[in-house]
Amino acid sequence: xxxVIIYTTKTCPYCYKAKRLxxxxxIPYEEISVDFNSKxxxxxxxxxxxxxxxxxxFGKDHxxxxxDLYLLHERKNLLEVLN
Numbered sequence: 001x002x003x004v005i006i007y008t009t010k011t012c013p014y015c016y017k018a019k020r021l022x023x024x025x026x027i028p029y030e031e032i033s034v035d036f037n038s039k040x041x042x043x044x045x046x047x048x049x050x051x052x053x054x055x056x057x058f059g060k061d062h063x064x065x066x067x068d069l070y071l072l073h074e075r076k077n078l079l080e081v082l083n
Contacts, residue, residue, distance in 0.1 A: 002059035002082045004029035007044045011035075014066035015054040021069060025078055058082055 004022065006029050008015035022029050034041040034053065041051070048055040048062055056063040058081065063069055072078060 001028075002061075003057075004082070005032060005057045006030070007032045007034055007041075007048075007053055007055040009033065009035050009053050012053050018054045018056060018066040018069050021073060021078075025073075027078060027082065 004027055006015070006018060006022070008019070008031055010033065019029070019031070032040065032044075034044055044053075044055055045051045047057075048064075050065070052065060054066055054069075056065065056069055063072060069078075072081065
């Protein structure tokens with residue numbers, strides 16, 4: 001299974017929504033909080049091309065944000081995409 005990485009902040013409702021879906025599907029993930037860490041947030045923004053959170057990766061593939069994750073889930077089974 002590809003590694004799932006999600007960049008988040010503590011005040012972002014979309015971060016919680018994305019994590020709820022991953023938990024519901026029993027998909028393990030690594031959460032990286034960019035709260036109060038401008039260098040880490042800048043690194044995330046450089047990789048994603050966006051400054052908003054959450055930003056989600058499956059391995060080296062950038063999925064996007066929460067809406068992108070849900071759209072992918074609606075179109076395909078996330079577990080199939082991750083394997």
